[in-house]
Amino acid sequence: MLPLAKGTRAMQTQREAGLQLFLDRLTRRSVLSRREREAILALPAQPWVLSANSDFVRQGDRVEHTSLIVSGVIARSEQVSNGSRQITNFYVRGDMPDLHSVVQPTASSALEAVSGAAVLRVPHSALRAAAATYPGIAEAFWRDCVVDLMVHAQWVVNVGRRNAQSRIAHLLCEMACRYGARVVDGKVTYHLPVSQAHLAEATGLTAVHVNRSLSALRKSGLFFQGRTVRIEDWDELVRLAGFDPAYLQESSVEPVRIAALGQAA
Amino acid sequence: MLPLAKGTRAMQTQREAGLQLFLDRLTRRSVLSRREREAILALPAQPWVLSANSDFVRQGDRVEHTSLIVSGVIARSEQVSNGSRQITNFYVRGDMPDLHSVVQPTASSALEAVSGAAVLRVPHSALRAAAATYPGIAEAFWRDCVVDLMVHAQWVVNVGRRNAQSRIAHLLCEMACRYGARVVDGKVTYHLPVSQAHLAEATGLTAVHVNRSLSALRKSGLFFQGRTVRIEDWDELVRLAGFDPAYLQESSVEPVRIAALGQAA
DNA sequence: CGTCGAATTGACCCCTGTCAACCAGGGTGG
DNA sequence: CCACCCTGGTTGACAGGGGTCAATTCGACG
Numbered sequence: 001m002l003p004l005a006k007g008t009r010a011m012q013t014q015r016e017a018g019l020q021l022f023l024d025r026l027t028r029r030s031v032l033s034r035r036e037r038e039a040i041l042a043l044p045a046q047p048w049v050l051s052a053n054s055d056f057v058r059q060g061d062r063v064e065h066t067s068l069i070v071s072g073v074i075a076r077s078e079q080v081s082n083g084s085r086q087i088t089n090f091y092v093r094g095d096m097p098d099l100h101s102v103v104q105p106t107a108s109s110a111l112e113a114v115s116g117a118a119v120l121r122v123p124h125s126a127l128r129a130a131a132a133t134y135p136g137i138a139e140a141f142w143r144d145c146v147v148d149l150m151v152h153a154q155w156v157v158n159v160g161r162r163n164a165q166s167r168i169a170h171l172l173c174e175m176a177c178r179y180g181a182r183v184v185d186g187k188v189t190y191h192l193p194v195s196q197a198h199l200a201e202a203t204g205l206t207a208v209h210v211n212r213s214l215s216a217l218r219k220s221g222l223f224f225q226g227r228t229v230r231i232e233d234w235d236e237l238v239r240l241a242g243f244d245p246a247y248l249q250e251s252s253v254e255p256v257r258i259a260a261l262g263q264a265a
Numbered sequence: 266m267l268p269l270a271k272g273t274r275a276m277q278t279q280r281e282a283g284l285q286l287f288l289d290r291l292t293r294r295s296v297l298s299r300r301e302r303e304a305i306l307a308l309p310a311q312p313w314v315l316s317a318n319s320d321f322v323r324q325g326d327r328v329e330h331t332s333l334i335v336s337g338v339i340a341r342s343e344q345v346s347n348g349s350r351q352i353t354n355f356y357v358r359g360d361m362p363d364l365h366s367v368v369q370p371t372a373s374s375a376l377e378a379v380s381g382a383a384v385l386r387v388p389h390s391a392l393r394a395a396a397a398t399y400p401g402i403a404e405a406f407w408r409d410c411v412v413d414l415m416v417h418a419q420w421v422v423n424v425g426r427r428n429a430q431s432r433i434a435h436l437l438c439e440m441a442c443r444y445g446a447r448v449v450d451g452k453v454t455y456h457l458p459v460s461q462a463h464l465a466e467a468t469g470l471t472a473v474h475v476n477r478s479l480s481a482l483r484k485s486g487l488f489f490q491g492r493t494v495r496i497e498d499w500d501e502l503v504r505l506a507g508f509d510p511a512y513l514q515e516s517s518v519e520p521v522r523i524a525a526l527g528q529a530a
Numbered sequence: 531c532g533t534c535g536a537a538t539t540g541a542c543c544c545c546t547g548t549c550a551a552c553c554a555g556g557g558t559g560g
Numbered sequence: 561c562c563a564c565c566c567t568g569g570t571t572g573a574c575a576g577g578g579g580t581c582a583a584t585t586c587g588a589c590g
Contacts, residue, residue, distance in 0.1 A: 029369075059511075060511065062518075076418065078418065078419070078422045080422060080426045080427065080507055081507030082426075082427075082507070084426050085426075086421060086422040086425040086426040088418040088421045088422065089418070089421075100411040100414060100415075102523070103404060103407055103408045103411055103521060103523070104294075104408055104411045104412070104415075104514060104521070105521060106511070106514070106518065108415045108418070108419075108511055108512040108514070109415075109418055109512075128523045131404075131523055132400065132523050132524055132525065135397065135400060135403065138400065138403055138404065138407070138523070139368060139396075139403065141407070142368050142403070142406070142407035142410065143368045143369055145407065145410055145411050145414060146365040146368055146369045146410050147369070148414055149365060149410060149413055149414040149417060150365075150369075150373045150374075152414060152417035152418055152420075152421060153341065153343065153353040153354070153373070153374055153417055154343070154373075155417075155421045156351060156353045156354075156417060156420045156421050156424060157343045157345060157351040157353065159421060159424050159425040159469065160351040160424040160468075160469030161345045161347075161349050161350070161351045161469060162345065162347075163577075163578095164577080164578070195535090195536065195537090196536075196537065197536075197537095203425075204424065204425030204426060205578075205579090206578075206579055206580080207536090207537085208538085208539090208578090208579075208580080208581095209577090209578055209579070211537065211538060211539085212538090212539090212578090213578095214537095215538085242345055242346035242347070246324075246325065246371070246373055247373040247374075249369060249371070249373070253327075253371065256368060256369070256370060258367070258368070258393045258396055258397050258403070259397055260397065428545075428546095429545080429546070460567090460568065460569090461568075461569065462568075462569095470546075470547090471546075471547055471548080472568090472569090473546090473547075473548080473549095473570090473571090474545090474546055474547070476569065476570060476571085477546090477570090477571090478546095480570085
């Protein structure tokens with residue numbers, strides 16, 4: 001967990017690429033004016049490298065920065081009194097796992113880099129200034145948190161009502177969509193740098209049972225080996241998982257915009 | 266599910282009381298100026314009565330109103346392909362279960378009145394106008410959705426990692442807090458108009474097992490009979506549930522406000 | 531080649547689900 | 561006033577999905 005050297009050219013391009021990922025994510029669901037888009041890309045952002053399995057936000061911390069993921073996977077997790085942990089959501093490149101802290105700075109869950117990860121730290125002050133100046137940005141942030149909410153709701157359903165195989169299948173379908181993986185000829189492949197133990201923490205199962213379920217799923221054409229997910233028959237897996245991507249809100253049915261467009265400050 | 270007659274005095278007082286509940290909820294976590302508070306109380310709101318077990322928002326609906334709960338309990342629920350259902354959250358008086366729809370109108374989960382309920386329907390247009398005029402209101406709405414998110418995260422933990430008794434205990438602790446029930450001499454009592462079957466759908470258990478777990482919990486001083494929750498030993502139940510109310514964000518550690526105060530439009 | 535984390539496998543059993551019957555209360559209609 | 565039903569709560573018997581514990585293998589890396 002260390003900041004990169006400042007002012008290098010590599011750092012500049014990483015910052016630009018990261019902010020562009022974030023902007024892409026926002027504009028996938030929200031309408032932003034040109035000046036608002038520029039304001040997002042102009043956010044200050046400090047590159048930061050997180051080592052695997054490091055908690056970088058702890059439950060109860062009062063944070064002053066958000067973290068924009070450039071690469072790697074970050075998990076929101078919570079400790080339970082009996083010693084076990086539950087992962088509440090995974091976040092991938094372009095996501096800002098703690099965007100909500102802008103408005104509610106006391107972290108109610110921990111954030112952990114499950115793989116090594118590269119993030120950009122963006123100070124709350126800058127995000128707040130952007131939100132205060134451009135109502136459209138505040139709205140986009142709000143909407144982003146709402147999508148996060150809907151994903152969490154689906155996770156409740158997943159751990160609450162599905163059996164082990166379907167849970168894992170559902171999770172891997174969701175991550176495929178969130179990575180923007182493409183279905184080619186009914187097959188999908190993507191990289192998910194997560195251990196089986198993490199999969200277990202995310203699905204409310206034990207690592208042992210995840211292992212067994214994965215080998216059972218292999219018969220249905222789902223492979224998870226070497227941190228790579230390979231799906232031989234996407235439609236079949238979707239059926240098995242009971243997966244309906246609607247909650248990800250990525251199908252753009254004429255996006256809503258509250259804030260007036262045009263004469264932003 | 267029917268609107269009340271218009272223009273009666275009873276309707277007026279119900280509207281005022283309901284909006285006041287909503288305002289109370291918002292100001293519990295957000296700072297609002299006098300004009301913003303007035304704007305909330307001036308929202309148009311149509312009283313509506315929901316009969317028990319009626320879905321009034323269906324998955325995939327594109328909604329144009331939000332529902333502010335005046336009395337009763339409303340559940341956010343989702344259907345699973347194998348036929349069972351999972352309740353993702355309960356909402357009580359003062360809550361607006363679908364506030365997020367202001368910014369994301371396609372419902373990704375259904376809303377159901379689990380008891381008979383009285384709500385106020387507030388049109389999106391009015392909420393959007395208020396949010397656009399007063400950035401502080403938009404921010405309060407955003408923050409409200411964030412709290413909803415944190416509650417959902419806790420529910421993932423609950424169904425994912427706790428055993429049956431702890432799950433039920435945790436749920437009943439949470440609802441006690443959200444109802445604002447008071448702990449008197451270590452004891453708490455409140456009314457929760459929910460059947461054991463609903464409890465089961467909310468905890469990822471079956472109705473039969475909820476029944477058995479409830480009778481086991483009786484030995485620990487937790488009683489749920491006739492839709493009334495009676496807790497003989499709050500601290501003991503909190504311990505058993507592993508309950509930490511921090512995620513409800515009700516302890517006001519100097520609330521954050523982004524929008525400038527004072528010269529609102 | 532040794533080490534450490536992750537994946538894998540086996541044996542065992544307990545928590546929870548399933549199925550089914552039965553009971554209690556309240557509303558409804560005769 | 562009682563028969564009827566319907567919903568919700570209660571109980572029993574049984575089974576199965578997933579947890580637990582522990583040992584073994586695999587693979588990356590120094």
